[in-house]
Amino acid sequence: MTAAELIAYAAFEGGVFSQAFPAFGVERRGAPVQAFVRFSDEKIRLRSQIYEPDYIIVQDPTLIRDVDVFNGMSSGGIAIINTEKPDLDFRVPEGVKVYIIDATTIALEELGVPITNTTLMGAFAAATGEIGLEPLEHALRSRFSGSMADKNVRAAERAYTLIGGAA
């Protein structure tokens, strides 16, 4: 949910309307959770979950075994998958572009904990072009303070550069 919140916040900072919300199964850390984000030039009224995403972020690759994470995606979509195993085997719908990133290692190196929200946010920004580095950094600095903010910005920027965003 934190990643969704931060992405939506950065998009809002970038000048569009946005919405982020979770779909909880059970409320405990480690349980599978979905969270959704919408952006729009107009006020967002729709409250349903998202069934045909333009973009997906998969934080935990072990979910791919149990869940069809690509469900509803169509040609032109972008998937960002966090995994340490670049040879991970999965079936991708035609026309969906997949970015693989080892966000866990980046998070461990930059933050000291395997919490990948901010790293994947940087990857999302670079892969989709939906949010710029500046609003992204602003979102991170309003969510975190002091050295935590610096570390999270560094993690996001590393992912951004790795995916190929123009820094």
Added chain:
Amino acid sequence: MLEFMEGSHAVAEIVKRCRPQVISAYPITPQTHIVEDLAQMVANCEIDAEYITVESEFSALSACLGASAAGSRVYSATTSQGLALMFEVCFNAAGMRLPIVMTIANRSLGAPLSIWNDQQDSISLRDSGWLQFYAEDNQETADLHMIAYRVCEDHDILLPSFVCFDGFILTHTFEPVALPTQEEVDAYLPAFNPYQRLDAANPLSFGMYATPEYYMEFRYEIDRALQRANKAFVKAGREFGEQFGRDYSGLVEGYRLDDADTALIAMGSICGTVKDAVDEMRERGRKVGLLKIRAYRPFPAQEIVDALKGVSTVAVLDKNISLGNGGAVGTEVKAALYGSGISVYDYIIALGGRDVRKKDIVAVVDLAEKGEGDLFYGLRTEVL
């Protein structure tokens, strides 16, 4: 200025600016973030309020009841089983004419246990004498708190109110909200001026024993006050619009109802999805509109009749079920439209957090226009 925040946080921020003097609440999903934020604000001395921690919702509302009777502006928040536990105190607060404002983070009631959204909890307290307002988005949720205090504390009303917003769907959603400044809120909502209060120098009794010679008259007075709340809400909502530019002068709000043949009726966050679905149906040439019910108590029967003139079919979306007799809103809409010649169909929908999509709204309109209604929409018959 729009700021990006969680719905629960928007509620806590606006409650802070309403300057409650006593807050008492017991945390329960999905209301928790509201009271966590408020407890933090009290601890940080951002609000000059007493935060009374208690061991149950029954005690939370009892503490609010006592504090309100003593002349304080009070606030609480709850949901679902917590509201069920307050049942007795809810009736007492209304009967004692105490203008308590309580947020309901709407959630289904057990059993079976469900933490997810529908509106069964507040609907089940419809006969308690509390005003009930339902918000479509987090902006409206925040705004309705200010209006609720204004209406409740009006000496012609003096009743408590629920400000209802859908659990998770709004409580946990981050979206842009414009929060007024403290000065702006102060200009709209003056300090609480109690009509009467507990005072050792001038002793009074609240909630006394009423013999059969008096009890009915007390009940009549509460009912009259609720009826008057209709006009008080319109006035407070209009004045809110004049100050803040967001108009709430209607107990109901029409959306693309002009020339509509079929009208949907709904309350709460589902109205946003319905509006998008209505736009799509309009693009395809279907004459469909929405009547959003903002105030469920007092029930806006006349406003509904007036708003639906010219409509031939009505589909009511009920996120509740009065077990044994259909949805609560549908039942009351049918009574309001009795004799009008309009066909009214009720649809029990989205109970226990089942998601509602635009295509579901279109399907409901299809059913209503075929004359098929008074049913549970979207039942998974394979598990029955």
